[in-house]
Amino acid sequence: MSGRTGDRLTFPAGFCWGAATAAYQIEGGAKEDGRTPSIWDTFADTPGAVAGGDTGEVAADHYHRYAEDVALMRELGLHAYRFSVSWPRVQPTGRGLANPAGLDFYDRLVDQLLAVGITPMLTLYHWDLPQELEDAGGWPHRETAYRFADYATLVAGRLGDRVPQWTTINEPWCAGFLGYASGEHAPGRTEPAASLAAVHHLLLGHGLAVKALRAGLPSHARASLVLNLATVRAAGPTEADLDAVRRVDGLANRLFLDPVIAGQYPTDVLDDLAHLTDWSFVHSGDLATIATPIDLLGVNYYQPTLVGAASSPANGTPADANTAPEGQRRLIVQAPDAGTAPSAWPGCEGVQFHPAPGPVTAMGWPVDATGLRDVLLRVHRDYPGLPLMVTENGAAYPDDLADGAVHDRDRIAYLSSHLAAVHEAVRSGVDLRGYLVWSLLDNFEWAWGYAQRFGIVHVDYQDQRRTLKDSAHWFADVIRHNGPMVDGGIAGVRAE
Numbered sequence: 001m002s003g004r005t006g007d008r009l010t011f012p013a014g015f016c017w018g019a020a021t022a023a024y025q026i027e028g029g030a031k032e033d034g035r036t037p038s039i040w041d042t043f044a045d046t047p048g049a050v051a052g053g054d055t056g057e058v059a060a061d062h063y064h065r066y067a068e069d070v071a072l073m074r075e076l077g078l079h080a081y082r083f084s085v086s087w088p089r090v091q092p093t094g095r096g097l098a099n100p101a102g103l104d105f106y107d108r109l110v111d112q113l114l115a116v117g118i119t120p121m122l123t124l125y126h127w128d129l130p131q132e133l134e135d136a137g138g139w140p141h142r143e144t145a146y147r148f149a150d151y152a153t154l155v156a157g158r159l160g161d162r163v164p165q166w167t168t169i170n171e172p173w174c175a176g177f178l179g180y181a182s183g184e185h186a187p188g189r190t191e192p193a194a195s196l197a198a199v200h201h202l203l204l205g206h207g208l209a210v211k212a213l214r215a216g217l218p219s220h221a222r223a224s225l226v227l228n229l230a231t232v233r234a235a236g237p238t239e240a241d242l243d244a245v246r247r248v249d250g251l252a253n254r255l256f257l258d259p260v261i262a263g264q265y266p267t268d269v270l271d272d273l274a275h276l277t278d279w280s281f282v283h284s285g286d287l288a289t290i291a292t293p294i295d296l297l298g299v300n301y302y303q304p305t306l307v308g309a310a311s312s313p314a315n316g317t318p319a320d321a322n323t324a325p326e327g328q329r330r331l332i333v334q335a336p337d338a339g340t341a342p343s344a345w346p347g348c349e350g351v352q353f354h355p356a357p358g359p360v361t362a363m364g365w366p367v368d369a370t371g372l373r374d375v376l377l378r379v380h381r382d383y384p385g386l387p388l389m390v391t392e393n394g395a396a397y398p399d400d401l402a403d404g405a406v407h408d409r410d411r412i413a414y415l416s417s418h419l420a421a422v423h424e425a426v427r428s429g430v431d432l433r434g435y436l437v438w439s440l441l442d443n444f445e446w447a448w449g450y451a452q453r454f455g456i457v458h459v460d461y462q463d464q465r466r467t468l469k470d471s472a473h474w475f476a477d478v479i480r481h482n483g484p485m486v487d488g489g490i491a492g493v494r495a496e
């Protein structure tokens with residue numbers, strides 16, 4: 001039972017506490033042991049694509065320091081660790097035989113985790129497509145979905161005996177729309193019609209991979225998908241404002257949830273996008289494959305989304321695709337009503353994105369924990385019966401390492417307000433199995449490079465030294481007590 005004991009919120013018995021990372025963001029070792037370039041290596045080498053010209057070539061050097069990192073996880077008391085496998089490390093050409101040296105790395109990592117009692121949660125695809133597959137057409141090309149299922153089979157064959165929890169794809173919205181429509185992420189293409197084919201093939205790849213996992217894994221292993229779902233709110237009261245909400249909710253949420261859970265695309269979204277594509281890439285039988293049952297849905301949440309009609313007066317100033325900070329553009333992207341800037345929101349011409357009121361993180365992302373509560377309640381209401389897990393939640397702040405400590409009170413406040421919101425959702429009946437903080441380590445934050453720090457563990461990129469931030473001590477305390485102090489209490493943090 002969840003509830004409140006004294007000054008603490010308590011979560012249900014068995015609630016899973018953990019942290020998440022992704023291969024390209026932390027591993028480095030980009031040219032070692034047979035690994036070939038992924039689309040992110042190529043993109044990061046493209047002038048102007050990533051802030052500061054940063055690349056993932058070294059990153060947090062986790063490829064060599066994984067044992068030290070697992071020791072830190074143990075010190076924090078994590079129950080689970082969510083990591084991703086680098087596809088070009090284990091199958092360098094994206095097809096054919098596995099690269100045993102690449103698989104060996106994950107084999108060692110998994111054994112190290114199990115040795116200290118941490119459950120490995122493996123994500124097969126966190127955006128690092130082998131460059132060879134992009135050269136052959138990438139995700140807009142149907143064949144890529146089949147290659148993904150083959151890759152899933154290879155990884156399951158080697159690690160299936162020890163990894164109980166599998167995720168196919170992380171955030172297909174980002175991989176499809178930021179990668180192929182707005183071009184803010186690898187491979188940097190700005191082709192709205194191709195982005196819709198990419199989304200379909202990412203979903204098809206998911207379904208095919210779930211089938212491959214079911215065939216290759218022991219029956220107790222669980223399969224999941226991770227989505228970055230949005231809490232979409234109206235900036236104004238008009239019908240046009242509500243239509244903006246419908247369109248953005250359609251593209252951010254229902255375009256993914258409906259096929260995966262109910263085996264159909266939402267007809268209003270198909271109509272919204274009919275001027276861009278005839279959907280002929282959806283073949284008969286695809287939707288049944290995409291709807292292959294999963295055991296758990298992962299929800300990643302960072303900020304709420306506020307939209308209205310382009311003409312509607314609303315709170316605050318509209319976010320402008322040309323002046324908003326880059327990270328803000330990741331979720332607050334002006335639709336191309338003038339037909340100019342590439343947008344991550346095809347079919348949302350005439351929609352205006354607004355910054356939500358209130359404080360923001362270093363990314364410029366509004367802090368509003370009610371958005372997390374509401375997105376969990378919404379999935380529970382509209383797509384009942386599927387266990388959920390918060391698979392990413394966290395915040396970047398300008399951390400200051402001094403005297404071997406990082407007093408990141410803003411991050412603790414962010415995390416504790418979001419845990420209180422998660423707790424409300426659980427008390428309202430949401431079947432929530434766990435909460436994973438993003439991220440264990442500071443890392444390569446995609447188009448932002450190393451400029452943004454999301455870790456609860458600080459990484460000094462000069463000497464790769466790790467330092468537990470105050471938020472890490474705080475999170476360890478939360479885990480020990482199965483819940484945080486009420487009202488942002490910061491038990492577990494050393495006095496300054």
Ligand code: FCB
Pocket residue numbers: 022025170171174228300392438445446454
């Ligand atoms: C999510 C990504 C993750 C990280 C966080 C901040 O969209 O899945 O890799 O970049 O945002």
